[in-house]
Amino acid sequence: MAEPTRRDALKAGAVGAGALALGSCAKPAMAGTLDGADWRRGHMIRDGKFPAPNGAEPRVGILIAGGGVAGLAAAWRMKAAGFDDFVVLELEDRVGGNARSGRNPVSAYPLGAHYLPVPNKEAVALRRMLQEFGMIVGEEGGAPIFDPYQLCADLEERLLWRGGWQEGLYPASGLSREDEIQRDRFTQAMAQLRNAVGADGRPAFAIPRVYSSADPAYTALDKVSFAAWLDDHGYSSPVLRAYLRYCCRDDYGTEPDDVSAWAGLHYFAARRGWAARGDGDRELTWPEGNGRLVSLLLEQTADHVRPAHSVFAIAQQGDEAVVDSFDHKAGSSTRWHASCVIVAMPHFVAARVAPAHTGKGRFRYAPWVVANVTVNRHPKGRGVGLAWDNVSTGSDSLGYVVATHQSASGGDGPTVLTWYLPLSKASPPEARKLMMTRTLAAWQRIIEDDLLTMNPDLAGAIDRIDVWRWGHAMISPTPGFLTDPVRTAAIEARPPVLFAHSDLSGLSLFEEAHYRGVVAAETALAHLGHSFESLI
C-alpha cells in the first residue's frame, strides 16, 4: 500500500502550499457547537431561585429524582418487578446523564461514556438487563455468549508511539531492560491481585465495588495515593508510569496523585469478565456509546419519565417524602408526596437538595471535554491500521474512538471521531472556570491541533467539531474516600429517602450506577410491600 501514502503526501503538499499562499486570508470559521450539561439549571439549584410550589400536590409510590443511568436502572428494575406507580424527574431535557449521545447525518456518537466491559459473574442484575436487550444471545457451558456485533470488533486499540501506530496501548518497542522488568512485575502483581481473596472470602477487588473484600489488607489501600503506592513498590519506569497515568485519567479523569491506591489498582484487578468463547476480556460498544443502553432503558420506562423537571428540595414528613420540583417548560413548581424517594443525582447536587439527609462530604469531581469531530475520510497513519480506540503517547488528550467502528465495513468514507480530554492538571474549580470561559473557536483550535498532530493525514478532512463540556463528569476516587462518613451514611440510608448514584461507589462506571439503581429500587419496593425476586 505504498501508493496511497504517496498520493496523500502529494495532496497534503498541495494543500500545504495552498495554505501558505493564502496565509494572509482569514480562515473561515469551523462548523460546530459548544454545549454541555445544563449548568444554568444546575446553578438555579445552587442559588435556590425557584417559585414556591402551588396547585395540586400529586401522590406517587416511588419518586426517582434524576434520570441518569442509576435513575433509569431503578426505573427498569421497578418495571421488571411489575411495579408502575413511580415517576422519574430529570433536570435536563434528555435523560442519560453522562451516557448521553448525539447524532448527525454521518453517525450517532457518544457525548460521554462509550463502552461497557463484559460484566463480572457477580453483576447479576446487569447481566439480566443485557439478556433482555439482546446483547447476550445464548449460553455455552453455562457462560453467556455475547452478540459478536456488539462486542468491540478488532482492532480494538492502537497507540502512536515513536512515530508509528502499534497495536495495544502499552509501548512495545524501545523499552529499556528496566522498563521491561517493571512492566512484567506490574503485570504479574495485577494478575495475582485479580485472583486475591480477602479474609472474609470475598475477592480483593470486585465490580460492583460492594462485593469487594472488607479485609483491611486491601481497604488500607484507600488511605494512600496511587502515585505513592507505585513509588513504595519501586515502580519508577517512565514508560510504565506514563501508561498508568493514562489509565487513571481514562477511568477517573484524575492524576495518579489524586487517586487512591485502592481505585488505581481496582482498574487492573477488578475485571474478571464472565463470557463463553474467551470473550471475558472484551467490551460491548455501539456507535452512540452507552447512549444505546440509555435508549433501551428509556424504551421500557418512557411513560414514567419527565424531562426538564428540576428536583430542588427533598424532605421527610412523617413516613413519606415530600419532593419539590420545578417544571422548566411550564415555569411552575409542584410539591410531590411519595412513599419513597430515590435520590439518583450526582451527590454534590443531592447535598443541596436534601441537606437534612446528607452532607457535602469528600465528593470531588473531574471536569471533562468531549468533542465529536466529523471527518470526511477515515484517519490513517504509519503502522497498524485504524482501531476503535486511538491513543497518542505524545498528547495530553486521551485520543479518539471511531463511531462507525462497529457498524461499517467498507472504505475510507466519512466518520465521527469522539475525542476525550479530562482536565486533570489544574484543580477542578480552576479547570471548570477555564472550560466555561474558553470559546468554541479556541476549543476547536486545540482539538484540531491535537488531532492533526496525531493524524497529519486528516489535514483538510475535518468538517465540523462539536464540543461538549462536562463540569462534573466523574467522581474522583481520592484517598480516604472509602471511609468518608457521608458516603457510608448515604449508602445506608433507609426509606423514605434513598440515595442511588455511582458517586457512592466512587467509581464512575455504568456497572456501579446500575447496581446502585437496582439496590435502591429493591429497597423501595420492599418498603412498599411489593413482592419481587431479588436480583442482588
Next chain:
Amino acid sequence: MGDPVRGDEDGAEPGAPASLAVILLVSVLVVATCGLIYELLAGTLASYLLGDSVTQFSTVIGSYLFAMGIGSYLSRHVRHNEIGVFVRVEILIAALGGWSAAGLFLLFPIVEDFRVALYALVLAIGILVGLEIPLLIRILRHRFAFRDLVSNVLTYDYIGALIASLLFPLVLVPWLGMIRTGFVFGLANVGVAVALLLALRGRQSVGRDLAAALIVLASLIAGLLAADRIQRWSEVAFYAEPVVYARSTPYQRIVITRRGEDLRLYLNGNLQFSTRDEYRYHEALVWPVLGRIANPKQVLILGGGDGLAAREVLRDPRVSKVTLVDLDPEMTHLFRDVPQLAQLNRHSLSSPRMQVINGDAFRWVREASGPYDAILIDFPDPTEFSLGKLYTESFYREVARLLAPAGVMTVQSTSPLIAPRSYWTVASTLEAAGLSARGYHAYVPSFGEWGFTMAAHAPPGDTVILPAGLRFLTQASERAMFDFPPDMARRPTPVNRLDNQALVRSFAEEWGHYDG
C-alpha cells in the same frame, strides 16, 4: 491595454545596437522550438493520462493552433513598446510552458476534471506563443526589407519546428523525460528574455522585468533539480501502464489503465482485473456455483461493482433477477454509463434483470431477507481491518440465512499458493457459520494461482452443468480446480471472527512475506 491614440512608434529602430538584432533572430529559432515542444508535451501527456492518443493529439494540437490564432489576433492591440511586451510574453511562456508537464502530472490526481486544467493550459500557452512571431516581425521591421524579414522569420520558425519534432521523440522523452523537458525549454524561453533585457539595459528601465525573469529562472532550475521527486509524487508513475481514468470517491481510489487492448482496474492501487484474463477469474467465480443449482432464479452478488461477475450470471437464461450490492456508487455508475466499460460487462448493470444497491454489505446483509439461490461474494482482499469484517463468521451467518436451502455460494478467497493459511481460514470460517465448504482454485495470469471457496447448507457435489461457449471452464478443467497439490493443501486455521480478525493478520503476514 495600450493607449489607442498612440501609433506604433517604437520597435527596433535603426539606432538600436546590432547585437539586439542577432539576439532577436536567434530568438525566433528558440521560441519556435519551444512553442512546438510545449504542444508536443501537452499532446503526449494527454494521451498518456487520458488514453486514446488520436483524439488527444488532434484536440490538443487543434486547440493549440487555434489559441495561437487568438494570440496573433491580439497582437494588434499591442501599440507600443513591442520589445518590452515580447520580453514579458517570453517570461510568462517560460513559467507556464516550463512547469506545464510537472504541473499536469501533479494536478492529475487531485483535480476534479483534468481536461479543464489541460485545455486551460494549452489555451494560455497557445495564446502567448501566438503573440511571439507577429511581435518579432514588427520589432525587426526596420532592420530588414519586408521581403527578407518575412522570409527570415518564417524560415527560422519552420527550422525550429523541425528541430523540436525530431528532438522530442528521439532525444528528449527517452533521455530527459517529460517533466525535465518542460523545464529545459522553459529555461530557453527565459534565457531569451534575460538576453534581451541585458541588451536593452542602457535604453530603458528593465529592473522589474529582470527580477521577474530571474524568479522564473530560479523556479525552473529548482523544478529541474526536483524532477525525480515530482515524478515520484505523481501517482501515474506508480502504474506500469498509461492511466486513462483516476478518481477518488469517498470510499476508494479508482484508477483505470490501458495499454493497447489491455484495460485494467485498480482500487487503492490493487489490481482488480485485466481484460486479458478476467474471463478466467469470472468464469471460475460464477459457473461452478450456477452449474450446481437446478434452477437459479434469484442471484445475489456482494461486491463486484465492475459488473463482470453479473455479466456471467446474466448469460444464464434461468436467472430471473440479480441483486448486486456494492459500496461505491461511483463504481457502478462508471461501469454502467461509460460505454467502453459497459461494453466489458455487456451492459450487465443496466439489464432489466439487474438491481444495483449501493450500500455497505456488512450492514445490508443484516437487514436483507432471502432466499437467494446463488450468492457470489467478490470483495477486495482483506488488507484492512474494515474489509476483514466481510470475511467473518458473523457475516457468513447472515449470508447463510439469505441462502436458499438448496442454494450454493462462493467467496473469492485470495491466493492459496501465496497465502494458504489465509485462504483456508475462509473455509474454516464458513464452516464455523454452519455451512459446508469446499475450496477450488484457478490460474489467472494477472493474479497468479487464485482461490475460491464454495459453500452450501449441504456438502456441494461434483456434478456440474456448464453452458456452451465458455472460454476457460470445461467439465474436466472444472473438476481439476478442486484438486489441491501439497503446497496449497488444506491446513488447520483459526476461525475469523469480528473480535480477532485472524484473517487480516495472517493475510498481512503471508503477503508481506511474499512481497519481501
